[in-house]
Structures are given as C-alpha cells and as structure tokens.
Amino acid sequence: MKITFLGATGTVTGSKYLVESGARRILVDCGLFQGYKQLRLRNWKPLPIDARSIDAVLLTHAHIDHSGYLPILVRQGFAGKAYCTHASADLLRIMLPDSGHLQEEEARLANRHGYSKHRPALPLYDVAESLRALESLVPVDFETDLDLGAQVRCRFTPAGHILGAAMIRLETPKGSVLFSGDVGRPNDPIMLPPGVTAAADALVVESTYGDRRHPAVDAQAELADAINAAAARGGVIVVPAFAVGRAQTILWLVSRLKAQRAIPDIPVFLNSPMATNVTQIYGRHLGEHRLTLEQCASMSTAASYVNSAEDSKALNLRHGPLMIVSASGMATGGRVLHHLEAFAPDPRNMILLTGFQSGGTRGASLAAGDPTIKIHGRLVPVRAEVRQLTSASAHADGDELLDWLRRLQWAPRRVFVTHGEPPAADRLRQRVQTELRWAAEVPDYLETVEPLERGIP
Ligand SMILES: [Zn+2]
Incomplete structure (x- = not known):
C-alpha cells in the first residue's frame, strides 16, 4: 500500500491523498488549494497523476478545500464514483455549483476591472462543470463497510467537524489506513463529538490547531460580548463566516442569546444564499447533530435572509447597530467583500472573524491587524475593530487531537501529520512522538510513502 500526499502539506488547504493498493487507485479528498498565490x-496546473487512472474518490466532508477540485478531476477524465455521506452529498449539491459560480464571478470582475494578468481571465471551472461533477457522487451511510473492489473496503465514521463530516478508514489486503479528515471538538454547540473508530496500521491526521490550545471561553459569552460592544456604539458587525458550519453556529448562538435577552434585539442578516440553503438542511439530518427539529427552526429564523444582489448592496447603505453574517469565512471571495469594503473604514464597526484564517487570505491580514486590505484590486483602510471568536473553531486543538488519538485501541505503525501550517504540523508531530510514543512524521508535497513496508524507520 502506498500513499502519495497531493495536498494539505505545509497548508490546511488542497487536501488530496492517493492510496494505491494492488491495482486500485483511490483518492481520499479532492480539495482546492486556497490562500497563498503559490x-x-x-489548482491551475495539471494534477501530478493521471485523473483517468483513479478508480474512486472518497470525500471526508463538503468543505471546498476537501471537495472543490472534483469538477477539475472530472474535466481531466476521472470517470469513477465519488463516495461521501448523505449529508455531505446534500451540502455538495449546493456548494460545488456555488464554487463554480464564484469562479465565474471572479473571472468576470477581473475582466471588468482589468486586474488579472490574463486576457481574458478564465474561471478555474464553471457551474456546468460543477454540475457534471455532482453526477459522480454516491452517498453512503456512516458506519457501513463499502466494498471498493480488489479487496479494498472503507468505512465512514462521524468526525464532528461539520454536518456530514467523516473520518475514513481503508482496509486493504496489505493493511489499513485511517484518514482523520477534519476533526471536530468535544463540546461544539451544534455538532456531536468525533466518533470512535477502529485503529489502523497507518494514520493520516490533521493538525490545523496542532500548536494551539483553544481558550476555555464559552462561545455564547464571547459572542455576546462582541455584539454588545459593537451595538453600544451603533456599529455594524460584519461576520465573515464559512457558509457551512460557522454561519449556522453563529445563527444558533444569536437565537439563544436573543431568547435569553443577553444581547439587544438588533437586526441580523444572513447574506449568503448558500448559507441560507445549508441552514435548511440540518433538519433533514436529525441525530447527526445536537439540535432538535424545533431548534433547527429557531436557528433558521434567527436572521433575515438576503437573496438578490440588489438587497445585498442595499445593506451597505444601512446604519448600525446591525449584524451581517456573510461568506466567505476567510474573506477570500463572496458577498462579504462588498460589506468589508463598505464598513471596514469606520471605527464604530466591527469585523468578527469566526474560524481559522489561512495564511495569505484577507482574513489572515485582518487578524494580523493590517491597516489596509486589498479588495477587487483596491486598497481599503481597516479602521473597524477586528475581533476573532476564539471559541468558535470547528477544529480540535492540540490537546483534543491527542485525546482523540488516545481513544484508538492500538498504536499505528506510522503517523503522518498533515493539514496544518508548518509550526502546527511539527508541534503535533512532536507531541505524538513524546506523549504517545508513536512514530510520527510530517510528509512533503508529492511525497510517496509505503507505510507498512518493513525496514523503513
Ligand atoms: Zn473542513
């Protein structure tokens, strides 16, 4: 069995791992790279392996940095099936066309304002290609063995990260490998804790927050504090939120805070048609999260939905106090950019970051306190208060990752630490080695390993 790391090395984006067992070639995750231009x-270069040679794709979850390359893989000739959980399939039916739409929009704006070096600027892929990719999706149940042929089987176990998110364990004639996917937290306001799975000979584990400990702050209290501070000065709170996961957590917490009268009854807008559609899906997957049908309904009604582009623009003319939740979460694209352009220059306003901000994104610049950010080729001054909700992460921190690893019944022979920026990945590697005494390493981009060959350290 061989594993080739085609992404999520030195970065949290671009997750793609090729597993080869006998004649079978299986791609685990098929994500887009985001962040640094490099x-x-x-995403634009040909995949280093022949897409036609891949027999099947397994998607841990629907986030675009784990799934958004699928339209390109299909364009390059992948003709197999892409397996994912039912909730992930529901989400992907919304997210992949949206991703295609965003790519088209970006190319259109680049052509209109002439800020791309390419004439004309082309989209990475379009909506039609996203729809074609959806045809390859095959939804599967959690905790059910799936036969991939050539004596290779796999099983999806809940990972607690977002709706539908799974860890995937592959069993081959030569041994087993477990991919953690993105690991959720034990006490997420909406998601259930990560599940327990059988151990495996090799383990590929994420390390987004491998070098950090999330503060023991209550998410609800932290959010109330931010909203109250901005509302008191009549400010507009712009919340860049991942349309899947973070946006729903924010809405759920807002609905609870309003019910408890812990915050003033300010208008809240959800300006992301995708997040709106995603919010409706939670009710279809009861039992996969903590909310009842009734609670799903109060989450859905916590905000006014903004659909048309005109209504979205009209929001920029309104005065605070009010709150706008809009995608994308790292401010790499989407409608939130227009709101940042409009509201970042005013010190009464607040920009509330809600999740991990990958290096090279506008979100990372905001978190670092940069005085300007570039939007649509223009420098926008940032005078608004920038806060980061430290408690709202959908990823386990270092301690929580180790706790999850300790629950495996036996020690893997080799651990590969991926999906982290270099300091985070290396810190988790050290901790796995010293605290668990397991052999751990941080693989390089395009590195191929044969984890179960004897004689390799
Ligand atoms: Zn994710």
Missing part, C-alpha cells in the same frame, strides 16, 4: 496556482 498554492492557488497549483
């Missing part, structure tokens, strides 16, 4: 350029 990484994003990889």
